[in-house]
Amino acid sequence: MARPKRAEAGGQVAVRVLLDCHLGRCNEVVELPAEMAAQAVDAGLADDHPDAVAYASNPFPETEL
Numbered sequence: 001m002a003r004p005k006r007a008e009a010g011g012q013v014a015v016r017v018l019l020d021c022h023l024g025r026c027n028e029v030v031e032l033p034a035e036m037a038a039q040a041v042d043a044g045l046a047d048d049h050p051d052a053v054a055y056a057s058n059p060f061p062e063t064e065l
Contacts, residue, residue, distance in 0.1 A: 013037035015046035016056040027056045 012031045017024040023045055024030045032040065040046035047053070 010034065013048055014053045015040060015048045016052040017046055019045065021045055027059065029053055029056045 011034045013034050014029055014031055015023075015037050017026060017028045017030060019026050023032070023040060030046075032046075037046065037048055041048050
């Protein structure tokens with residue numbers, strides 16, 4: 001599956017932090033400069049996929065029981 005396009009240089013990118021590190025705590029959503037976000041994703045520290053960011057923003061959506 002194709003990856004979504006990353007933000008243009010100079011823009012901000014929302015990412016899901018994948019582990020506790022200098023970016024934040026695991027499962028936090030943080031905004032990073034595009035270049036830093038790309039480096040964090042490449043290093044395995046963050047995920048910039050919209051589905052990952054959406055999940056971390058609301059990990060327990062309301063469900064019908």
